Amino acid sequence: MDNLSKKYLRPRKIPSTACSGCGLGMNHKAVVQAIYDLGLEVEDIVWGTSIGCAGRQTFGTWKGDGFAGTHGRVYAIARGLRLVLPPEKKIILTVGDGDAFGIGLLHLIHSARSNADFTVIVNDNLGYMSTGGQYGWTTPRGSKTDSSPYGMYEQNLMSDGMDVLGVLRNAGATFLARHVSMDGQRAVESIRKGIQNRGFSLIHMVYPCPTNFGSRELGTRDTVKIYNWIKKKAAPLGEEKENTLWATGIYYDASNSRREFSESIHRNIEKIRRTGTI
Amino acid sequence: MKRYLETGNFAITEGAILAGCRFFAGYPITPATELAEAMSSRLPQEGGIFIQGEDECAALHLCVGAALGGYKAMTATSGPGYILYADPYGWAIGSEIPVVILNSGRVGPVSGITGAPGQGEFYLTRYPTQGGNFETIVLAPNSAQEAMAMTVEAFYLSERFRTPVTVLADQLITDGFEDISVPESDGEMEEMGFRTWPRKINRGPEFYPAMDEIDVPPVVLGHNTGALCSDWTPTEEGYDIEQVQAHHKHAYRLIYKVRNHRSLFNHLYEKNFMDDDPDLVVVSYGTPSRVVNTAVKKARQSGLKVGAVRLINLWPFPDEHFRRKTKYLSVELNWDGQLVREVQRAAPKDSEVHFIGSCGDLPTVTDLIEAFERLLQGQSLARRGWELEEW
Numbered sequence: 001m002d003n004l005s006k007k008y009l010r011p012r013k014i015p016s017t018a019c020s021g022c023g024l025g026m027n028h029k030a031v032v033q034a035i036y037d038l039g040l041e042v043e044d045i046v047w048g049t050s051i052g053c054a055g056r057q058t059f060g061t062w063k064g065d066g067f068a069g070t071h072g073r074v075y076a077i078a079r080g081l082r083l084v085l086p087p088e089k090k091i092i093l094t095v096g097d098g099d100a101f102g103i104g105l106l107h108l109i110h111s112a113r114s115n116a117d118f119t120v121i122v123n124d125n126l127g128y129m130s131t132g133g134q135y136g137w138t139t140p141r142g143s144k145t146d147s148s149p150y151g152m153y154e155q156n157l158m159s160d161g162m163d164v165l166g167v168l169r170n171a172g173a174t175f176l177a178r179h180v181s182m183d184g185q186r187a188v189e190s191i192r193k194g195i196q197n198r199g200f201s202l203i204h205m206v207y208p209c210p211t212n213f214g215s216r217e218l219g220t221r222d223t224v225k226i227y228n229w230i231k232k233k234a235a236p237l238g239e240e241k242e243n244t245l246w247a248t249g250i251y252y253d254a255s256n257s258r259r260e261f262s263e264s265i266h267r268n269i270e271k272i273r274r275t276g277t278i
Numbered sequence: 279m280k281r282y283l284e285t286g287n288f289a290i291t292e293g294a295i296l297a298g299c300r301f302f303a304g305y306p307i308t309p310a311t312e313l314a315e316a317m318s319s320r321l322p323q324e325g326g327i328f329i330q331g332e333d334e335c336a337a338l339h340l341c342v343g344a345a346l347g348g349y350k351a352m353t354a355t356s357g358p359g360y361i362l363y364a365d366p367y368g369w370a371i372g373s374e375i376p377v378v379i380l381n382s383g384r385v386g387p388v389s390g391i392t393g394a395p396g397q398g399e400f401y402l403t404r405y406p407t408q409g410g411n412f413e414t415i416v417l418a419p420n421s422a423q424e425a426m427a428m429t430v431e432a433f434y435l436s437e438r439f440r441t442p443v444t445v446l447a448d449q450l451i452t453d454g455f456e457d458i459s460v461p462e463s464d465g466e467m468e469e470m471g472f473r474t475w476p477r478k479i480n481r482g483p484e485f486y487p488a489m490d491e492i493d494v495p496p497v498v499l500g501h502n503t504g505a506l507c508s509d510w511t512p513t514e515e516g517y518d519i520e521q522v523q524a525h526h527k528h529a530y531r532l533i534y535k536v537r538n539h540r541s542l543f544n545h546l547y548e549k550n551f552m553d554d555d556p557d558l559v560v561v562s563y564g565t566p567s568r569v570v571n572t573a574v575k576k577a578r579q580s581g582l583k584v585g586a587v588r589l590i591n592l593w594p595f596p597d598e599h600f601r602r603k604t605k606y607l608s609v610e611l612n613w614d615g616q617l618v619r620e621v622q623r624a625a626p627k628d629s630e631v632h633f634i635g636s637c638g639d640l641p642t643v644t645d646l647i648e649a650f651e652r653l654l655q656g657q658s659l660a661r662r663g664w665e666l667e668e669w
Contacts, residue, residue: 042502046499046500049508051509056510056518059506059510059518060506060516060518064502065501065503065504065505065506066499067373067499067506067507067508068509068510069339069369069509070365070368070369070509073369076339076343077342077343077346077366079340080301080303080339080340080343080347080351081343081346081499081500083301083340083343083347084343084347084348084349085347085500086500106332106336107336107339109332110336265327265329269326269327272322272323273325
């Protein structure tokens with residue numbers, strides 16, 4: 001990551017203060033790699049983050065302009081910002097699963113509905129890990145966490161045939177993908193396509209948390225064990241096995257098929273200004 | 279100058295546009311809906327952006343997002359929506375983002391009565407978010423015309439102080455039709471005392487000067503200045519930090535940038551018949567003050583030594599009006615007594631401080647004069663059931 005780091009990230013914040021063995025850095029690197037592959041520069045991107053592990057560990061890492069929203073609201077801030085930034089400025093949001101699929105789901109759905117041009121990377125450590133490890137809305141059924149000591153028994157957005165990406169697809173998202181952090185170049189490709197979509201893109205990226213999820217569910221902080229546990233439960237789309245929890249790859253790609261939020265608003269304003277009507 | 283017979287909502291819309299507001303995000307709620315409607319019609323004509331949020335929390339976040347991009351932004355709501363601002367309001371205070379918020383008070387708690395005026399958010403506007411360690415600026419007009427002026431003033435103060443400013447009105451002000459003059463030139467604006475301040479852009483890495491300075495340009499993203507802002511305690515460059523000393527600097531700034539520059543807006547009040555040290559001072563803000571002013575004038579005609587202080591700048595609370603030991607009477611549109619508590623605190627020890635409350639309906643001039651008489655004769659108001667026992 002050295003060269004990428006030097007070009008795009010702030011030495012004050014990288015390496016981050018994430019726990020030893022945390023998989024977030026792999027996701028973060030995939031995003032920065034995708035940016036590099038697209039030939040984008042520091043000034044081309046405004047970077048937003050949420051709270052929790054994913055938000056806090058990526059806040060202020062980007063050399064350019066950055067902001068962190070309150071819990072679950074970064075999508076609404078980003079929509080406001082999207083309306084007033086020039087269209088060529090890209091907005092990338094690195095957030096967590098609790099932020100995106102719990103407290104922020106309403107705002108996320110409205111971002112998809114309006115097809116607002118930003119790319120959301122949902123870094124999913126399978127629950128609320130920065131608060132010590134409570135279950136979230138993508139925690140696999142049966143997983144033990146501090147708030148599901150008997151195993152997680154609630155229905156959630158990734159259980160019983162549900163898929164949070166399906167919710168977002170029906171809400172109007174124009175690019176959706178899912179990966180685990182070990183997907184390497186495949187994940188980079190999806191993020192690249194997400195950034196290229198002039199509209200709402202979301203990449204759901206599961207990553208291992210040895211400190212809280214691993215220690216509670218697997219009974220060990222052994223990094224290799226949680227990495228393998230996730231890896232075994234992931235398979236490329238179309239190659240799913242019986243125990244596959246995360247089918248990886250591009251879930252839905254309707255890139256540039258629908259008018260983007262800000263473009264649509266500005267086009268209408270301009271017309272009203274000129275003609276008094278739309 | 280163009281004259282209209284129009285609502286407070288119309289006046290506020292025109293005031294915002296005069297102040298340079300080009301972004302409004304709202305969510306329908308009585309009695310602030312018409313303001314959003316007026317904005318949806320007027321802003322596109324001025325090249326501005328109107329957007330409806332998915333809720334009030336989103337609406338103010340959309341505004342702070344637009345403000346972060348360099349726009350002057352505004353939202354409007356009533357009590358039940360104002361509480362949903364807690365998140366973004368705190369974010370804007372902490373990140374020092376200028377934004378203007380209008381609250382048209384109705385009858386609470388919760389949904390209460392939608393189409394009647396109330397003053398239940400006196401303290402809520404002081405503490406619109408959690409955590410403390412900040413001062414808020416709140417302006418309370420008592421007419422449609424003044425609502426326009428205070429909207430312009432709110433934008434001015436929000437830019438200079440780098441903080442959200444609330445204009446606290448009520449249903450009668452926003453919905454009521456009144457004679458309104460809208461200035462049509464900079465000269466006319468100046469003539470009417472309207473002050474404006476352009477959006478400036480923080481181009482350096484320094485985010486928090488850690489002092490009480492005002493006129494510090496806010497963070498504006500998109501200019502590749504490397505600017506950072508967040509919901510966490512910031513370092514001087516905007517990085518997040520978990521350190522008590524850094525937090526102390528941050529809190530000091532959020533409190534004292536406002537406290538130490540109150541002279542910029544503490545002239546915002548009205549006093550009537552206060553020159554001869556009246557035996558009873560009637561305190562109010564917003565719509566009830568109009569009844570109070572009439573009642574005090576009539577009381578004077580019949581020889582009662584009564585004066586009136588009307589607050590426009592509500593927060594930080596102007597203690598200086600309550601230095602004299604005398605009888606005070608707070609007239610409010612709530613039954614629980616809010617402003618009265620602050621008057622009690624500010625007045626000299628052992629001052630008599632009384633309260634008349636009502637909600638959804640204004641007190642009458644006759645009722646007020648009778649109350650003045652009773653208080654001046656040393657009688658209590660409790661017999662009438664106006665007051666809570668402890669007042």
